[in-house]
Amino acid sequence: MTLTTGDDHITIRMYNVGFGDAFLLVLPGPDRPRRILVDCGSHAAGPGPRPMAAVVGSIIEDVTDQDGTARIDVVVGTHRHRDHVSGFANGSWDDVEVGEVWMPWTEHPTNPEARRIRERQAGLAQALTFALAAAADDDPAKALAENALPNARAMRTLHRGFAGNPKRRFLPVKTKVVTHVACAPLAAAGIDVHALGPARSAEIIRDMDPPAGAGYLRFNGGADAAPFRSPFGEQWTIAESALDDGLALSRNEKSQLAEAAESGDAFGIAVALEKAINGTSLVLSVRQRGASLILPADAQWGTWKRMLESPEAVELLKSATFVKVGHHGSHNATPRAFVELLAAARAGAPVDDLWAMVSTRTMAMWKQIPKLELMTALGEVTSQFARSDEGDQPAPAGFAAASSEHIDAHIPL
């Protein structure tokens, strides 16, 4: 059944995809409601209660007009992580009419900097996955590496798929912290959109560049895993007993050297790669009349820091009436300074003009997601706070409907 909205509020539906994101925004317009879909994906290691195909089916049903055609004004692919885009690999999107597709500038097909970043990220993800092929499925590094693998089918949908020949935008187009996105169909409904990231500055780009990981991958079946041996043949070997006094290593020294010779840190590389791709997250502010939605995707500290240092961005952040909590509730995707900013804007007392939603589920291997302290701090700023994996419990105060499949919020205008 079509998801509708009233003239006095925006409806936001958070689908329960497990560890991932899928948000449908329905905003009232003079002629017809406007629909924005932000992400549709789920982590292979953290599926939701329903298969992704069923979630995609629900979304398409929710955007199908009475004439039987599914229509979305804007589809946003915030960044290319599997847990944000995997659903777009589904063939049924071919029949959905889409007006525009928005992606971060790092997805631009020909921009040399964008291509370099994508190639480095993809190359490292592939090499790392290959090197970790033998690791257990719940190995944290392996799970991270697999989430970073290029999702070719899903990305093809975003770049070239959908019905209606949608316009593609790669945002932001300018270097300013806050860039206005001039989208006529949204503007006609009084919807004002700004892109706040990813920046095109050298500092942020550095964060998007994963480490070479060469030390690890070169010797662990990575990209160029030719067998490598010491170039000094056996004639150079000397027995320990033949060494002069004081030259032979102690047992302790040898064990420290054995440790140094062990190849590097797959987990460290995987985490750095995760951060690099999250760093490409498209951050949006969507405003309509009195409502102000902040959609930060999985933006990392570098992007947040830049926003928090810009008075123009701070104005937008402060005015928030809805926040999508970044990166499934992990600590480094929602800075304390932002929570404090929200609290200060409300003079510290919990009031009922702020809604927050986090799409997440607990995972045995990542106990710090969602971050308990962050959830508590948000709970102190607003009591209207919903988790995607708690939809089967009684609907939290302030939310319109909740089930194990999705939770709806009505954000007043």
Add this chain to the structure above:
Amino acid sequence: VRVCVALYMSAPHIDPPLKRPLQIFAFDPMRGLDARNVITIDVENEPLSPGPQGARVRVVDYDGKEQRYLHPVDLDDPAILMTEGLPPSESDPRFHQQMVYAVTMKVLENFDRALGRRIDFRGKPLLLVPHAFHGTNAYYIPALKGIVFGYFPADSEDPGENVPGQPVFTCLSHDIIAHEVTHALVHRLRQHSLEATNQDVLAFHEGFADIVAIFQHFTFASILRDAIRESRGDLSAHTALAELAAQFGYATGGNGALRSAIDAPDPTGYRTVLEPHARGSILVGAVFEGFFRLYQSRIADLVRLATGGSGVLPPGELPHDLVERLADEAARAAQTVLTMCIRAFEYLPPLDITFGDFLRAMITADRDLLAEEGTEQRRMMIDAFRRRGIYPSGVTSLSEGALCWPPSTVGLNLGDSVGQRIAEVLLRGAEEYGQRRIFQRATAANAAPALQQWAKANAAVLGLSTDVPIEAQGFHATYRVAPSGRLAVEIVAQFVQQQPETEDDPSYGGLRFRGGTTVVATADGVVRFVIAKPLASVDRRNAQLEFVAACDADDPALSFAGDDYFKDRIARLNFRGLHEGNAG
């Protein structure tokens, strides 16, 4: 230990030479075997056994990956003695051993000279392992008191000037050796210098190590002459001397040298750049600008003389004599600046070092020894730091007077309870420095009880807390000769206090909260400077907690890692991780 000169019954005695000439690559093998890259340097002549193994350095060629020893070089072999060491070769590991030894000795010599005392590694020689593992890394391991060098195949797709897949040895890079040895020396001089208590601590380690490595290029006379000739005297245009680890940079798929000392001064960098190597480069850029300007001001008269007063050099090659004189001036200016940087150590607090502390220590140390004679070099250095936005906290202006640590005026005297120990430490320092021999260390350990008693009695003026034990961590004498001919003798002591319980408090990231004080005194014990990082300072504690929180905010691993990582996430920052993170 073998004696390198044979003695004959009746022949008159020949003193062993003071220096031992050894061949090295001035940069790394990528520049080939021509005279611009292969040079002979003189290192202190000490009794050596195969390894080489000397009093302060022990080279053990053990491959941790393949678990075997390689034949050690015997630098006293007559065939080797006659040819100034083995000729450079990538295929003979014994040359590799010789090169790590020679470059390490050169770095030690630079520290000895600047500090006015002989640095050793507290009795145990520094272990150098030239082919320790397969990998694009080389790093100092504090617990091993050793440096491990990796080797690896050059990038197969983007090897720069290397052959794809050729073995690349980090132990054949002058810069990598000098950089790592400097890490070891800094850690030797400040044993808490690896505890990241503010955003400058690790960056200082990295920047300082680059400074020593790059300035050492300028002590190679033939290399310097070539550079002067090619750049027609403008050293700021000649990048090879100012670049660090070219082969490593190319071989790991980068587009050039690993780092360069020539930067575009950016007054915002110090506020915004946090990654330790990149932040360290700001320090390197500042020190190099100070050097270039000093060099330019020192050669201005030479250039006027050589150009009949116009100061504008004619086109074409510079006259040979001018090249020689310019090279002399460049070498002297480089030595001046390197000495300034190293000497600053005696005036640094024992821990929690910032770039601002370093600037203050450098200016104080230089003014203390040189007085008016160093005004120009200090002004240039201060200006170069200012242009990069490095302002020490707590100073009212960037004038020389305001930057120097305030002299102690309360009439403290170390001699009150440490008297006899001062005489011992003075004598030991003089013997070691003058006679180039290691004696049994009378050491801080012997003097520790008296020092600690003294510190406790004067805790308030020393910025120490009375309710926490005080540990004396250093006690030594330094001997330096000022240009005026004056002999400057100083006693330096370090005191450290700690709160072990913070180790288990997650908000400190696994570090103990520490405070400490460096005391600089005259030979008769009169305290001249008290340079303190008080344990009781609430501001310091808050700053450290804020630093940990800032690290956490930017650390994605916290989300995905287990409790083990969380417990000691700041304490576990080490050189292996630092260098791996930035290998590309």
